[in-house]
Amino acid sequence: MFSDTCTPLRICALLACMACSPTQHEEGDNTPSPLTMVTESFYGTLSTGDSVKHFLLSNEKGMEVGIITYGGIITSIKVPDREGNIGEVTLGFDQLAGYEGTHPYFGALIGRYGNRIAEGRFSLNDMTYSLAVNNGPNHLHGGLKGFDKVIWEAESYREGEEVGVTLSYASVDMEEGYPGNLDVTVTYSLTPDNSLRIDYKASADASTVLNLTNHAYFNLKDAGESPILTHELSLKADSFTPIDKTLIPSGEFQPVEGTAFDFRKATQIGERIDADEEQITFGGGYDHNYVFTREGEGMEALGTVYEPSTGRLMEVLTTQPGVQFYTGNFLDGTLSGRNGIVYQKRTGFCLETQHFPDSPNQPNFPSTQLNPGETYQHSTMYRFSVK
Numbered sequence: 001m002f003s004d005t006c007t008p009l010r011i012c013a014l015l016a017c018m019a020c021s022p023t024q025h026e027e028g029d030n031t032p033s034p035l036t037m038v039t040e041s042f043y044g045t046l047s048t049g050d051s052v053k054h055f056l057l058s059n060e061k062g063m064e065v066g067i068i069t070y071g072g073i074i075t076s077i078k079v080p081d082r083e084g085n086i087g088e089v090t091l092g093f094d095q096l097a098g099y100e101g102t103h104p105y106f107g108a109l110i111g112r113y114g115n116r117i118a119e120g121r122f123s124l125n126d127m128t129y130s131l132a133v134n135n136g137p138n139h140l141h142g143g144l145k146g147f148d149k150v151i152w153e154a155e156s157y158r159e160g161e162e163v164g165v166t167l168s169y170a171s172v173d174m175e176e177g178y179p180g181n182l183d184v185t186v187t188y189s190l191t192p193d194n195s196l197r198i199d200y201k202a203s204a205d206a207s208t209v210l211n212l213t214n215h216a217y218f219n220l221k222d223a224g225e226s227p228i229l230t231h232e233l234s235l236k237a238d239s240f241t242p243i244d245k246t247l248i249p250s251g252e253f254q255p256v257e258g259t260a261f262d263f264r265k266a267t268q269i270g271e272r273i274d275a276d277e278e279q280i281t282f283g284g285g286y287d288h289n290y291v292f293t294r295e296g297e298g299m300e301a302l303g304t305v306y307e308p309s310t311g312r313l314m315e316v317l318t319t320q321p322g323v324q325f326y327t328g329n330f331l332d333g334t335l336s337g338r339n340g341i342v343y344q345k346r347t348g349f350c351l352e353t354q355h356f357p358d359s360p361n362q363p364n365f366p367s368t369q370l371n372p373g374e375t376y377q378h379s380t381m382y383r384f385s386v387k
Contacts, residue, residue, distance in 0.1 A: 035060040046100055055165040071099065077216070107217070109148060110212065117358055122209065124179065155168075196384075199377075200212045200379070218348060220314060224347045227346045230307075232306040234266040234304045235290050259279070273285045286327045320355065326349065
């Protein structure tokens with residue numbers, strides 16, 4: 001089984017770099033760093049007999065990102081702390097069997113529709129479409145076999161000091177109940193400034209709905225060994241979309257001011273997570289869509305998370321109008337992940353940039369309709385640093 005930690009190719013690159021004189025890769029030198037690379041390897045075989053590939057992206061600052069072709073899953077993100085120690089900051093598994101089994105979408109690409117659609121139904125152009133009901137009375141994250149459970153085609157690239165992999169998938173008409181043949185590409189890119197960029201692009205031959213995202217679980221301290229309650233979160237969001245007890249939004253926009261949902265100033269995640277508020281009760285903590293207070297339609301820095309003990313800081317930049325902030329409320333100690341870590345309640349958080357839940361049934365929300373001749377295109381960046 002392939003390990004995220006090291007490969008023969010990476011060892012060779014490290015040795016080669018150690019043998020270099022200091023002048024061989026100084027600031028201003030256009031020669032690509034030997035530590036900046038993308039490495040492809042065999043990851044494992046699914047129970048269906050399909051082979052799964054693994055791509056390891058790395059840069060000269062020591063950041064590494066692991067991605068597999070099954071579900072487009074991010075298996076690992078490793079970044080430095082303030083002392084320069086490289087450590088894992090996501091939740092996940094050591095082996096493919098963990099990802100093929102039942103788990104809460106660790107690191108996966110989500111589609112066709114990220115988040116929930118009420119009662120698994122929506123209408124489009126005078127037609128009503130029925131989807132799988134796989135989350136209480138509702139449809140969640142694309143259905144029984146969403147994009148998180150398919151094999152993606154993959155092609156790696158390197159452009160100067162940036163490396164990445166482009167994944168592609170052709171979703172056929174009425175797959176999981178969604179209309180139209182859909183062609184999707186998702187590109188993961190690792191940049192020299194320790195940013196993981198995700199670019200989504202899609203087109204369809206018939207009107208459909210689409211809401212793509214990634215479902216990485218983060219813990220900037222210790223990859224899920226301890227709760228994320230002392231992480232400090234800030235979100236550029238003046239409102240959120242309140243939900244009912246089945247986690248479907250009402251269609252309203254509720255101001256965050258004066259509530260447990262106000263993260264306009266950096267606040268510990270755990271400070272108000274058990275507040276005596278109906279919305280907190282419905283979510284079992286935070287499991288809500290925040291409405292970004294945007295200045296335009298382009299890529300904007302709209303959130304940060306800081307972990308004081310390690311000094312790790314993660315910025316979230318996106319073109320999307322919202323983000324689902326989820327605090328791992330349904331992790332319950334039944335899953336053993338990477339290095340045998342047992343994932344307990346609230347040991348990981350998600351910031352899933354997105355359009356809003358149940359938008360096809362909510363006329364007040366930004367539209368998620370994609371028509372023939374149009375291009376769906378969104379980008380999100382997770383930028384890591386220390387302070």
